[in-house]
Amino acid sequence: MSSTMSITGLAPRATDPADDLGAQPVIERAHRLVPELAERAAECDAEDRFVAANYALLKQAGLVEAGVPRELGGAGADVRELAAMLRVLAHGCSSTALAFSMHTHQVAVPAWRWRHQKVAAAEPLLRRIAAERIIVLSSGGSDWIGGSGEAVRVEGGYRVTGRKVFSSGSPAGDILMTGAVVHEPEGDAVIHFGASMKAPEVRVLDNWRALGMRGTGSNDVVLDGLFVADAAVAFKRKAGEWHPVFQIIATIAFPLVYAVYLGVAERARDLAIGIAGRRPPGEDVLHLAGRMDTALRAARLAHEWMISAVERNAPSAETVNEVMIGRTLVAEHAIRTVELAMELAGGAAFQRGVGLERLFRDVQGARYHPLQAGPQARYAGAMALGLDVSRIF
Incomplete structure (x- = not known):
């Protein structure tokens, strides 16, 4: 085996x-x-x-x-x-x-x-x-709880402008699921809609040059005066505040996204074991291999925790908290797994042809998805103390 x-x-x-x-x-x-x-x-x-x-x-x-x-x-x-x-x-x-x-x-x-x-x-x-x-695209962190872009009310709908960053898979996309902020007297709101990537007002930039995950095509997508009919608006919510639909999105989406980083860590582990297995198993090798597998097990357990929150089929502020705690733990331990894999493989890991160097760069992306370390800790702390989390994101 x-x-x-x-x-x-x-x-x-x-x-x-x-x-x-x-x-x-x-x-x-x-x-x-x-x-x-x-x-x-x-x-x-x-x-x-x-x-x-x-x-x-x-x-x-x-x-x-x-x-x-x-x-x-x-x-x-x-x-x-x-x-x-x-x-x-x-x-x-x-x-x-x-x-x-x-x-x-x-x-x-x-x-x-x-x-x-x-x-x-x-x-x-x-x-x-x-x-x-x-292919359905997500406009990523640019359309998180605060919203981005601007929607101006016109007859029959809205005229939307905005720049959606980190739109992964953008060159292959058919529909961009996105939103835009509407400035209203009672306060800003966000409308959500699907934008056809074939619309003349939608343009994909070629600007994805990143440390890792370089093949994701996570370019910016520009919306330049796109008309969105009232009937095409999926829902409308307050800007800068958690909405029940976003509780569903956060609960379901992040176990899927972080499954990728778990897979990256597993691949790095396997490569490192293959390289280390060709050397005499000294005490340092045993120590590094053991620490690496321990970190990977922690990432797996945390990811299983995320999945278990989804399987309650009751998205809420509480499941967001459980998923985001898991997201932080998977990120920390997946990154640590790949770091230890690099050490275990030794100098060979520094060579591009081995593949570990690329995985080391790719796994760094786990740091940057919502909720990042600061907001996640504040959200968990507020939940622990029984405080309002509706504006922590």
Whole structure:
């Protein structure tokens, strides 16, 4: 048994490649893609190139619609299965897995609302994802609780301008799920809507040059006077304050995003063990390997905690707290795992060709998603003391 299979517990069962695709669990489909994803990961990283070819593979494998309920034409995967899928994909290409996690959570959230809240308005989008395999983008941290961009009231709707940063997967996107701030006498509000990436008022910049996750295509997307009809507004909320829909988003999305960083840490661990295994097992090697596996176990336990919060099927301020505590712990321990993997592998880890150096850079992205360390600690502290958390983000 390989080290990857033994430590992750995510090995696929044997299947015939000719098996019907729809009958294969999504994790098996993900495993089949890992070798090809890995082949081009270093090249995309070195050239700051979006992993476009990998999106074609994801579509062919039926993973774009993985989270769509079976009744609506998808694979019906729940959040636990989707997280496992993303974790496996990260063993092949961190950037592909992270960019795809943004689409995946934009599918998982309306799927959850369709099933558990009977939100019929989610059905057309979900059916379209299943039938057309469209890619749905998240506008990332730029559209967090505070909102960004500006929506000006015009006849029949709004005229929207804004710049949406960290829009992962933007070169492959069909719909950008985003929002804009409306300045009103009673206070700022945020409208939420889907923007067609084919609209002439929507433009993707080529400006993603980053330390790690270089193939995610997380460019800025500019909205320049986009008209959004009243009927196209999904919901409206107060700016700078948690809304029940954002409690759903935060609870469901972040276990998926952080599954990627867990997968990056697992891949780094496996590479380091492979390198260290070729040397005599001295005491320092044993010590580093043990500390590395301990850190990785902590990351896994924290991620399982995040998944358990989702599986309560009751998103709330409390589940946001549980998920965000898990998010901080996964980040800390995934980063520490990769640091220790670098030390365990020794000087070889400094060479780009080995792959650890890239994983070390990629895992640093775990620091930057909401809730970052400061707001997360304040949120948890306020919850512990029974104080209001509605404006902590």
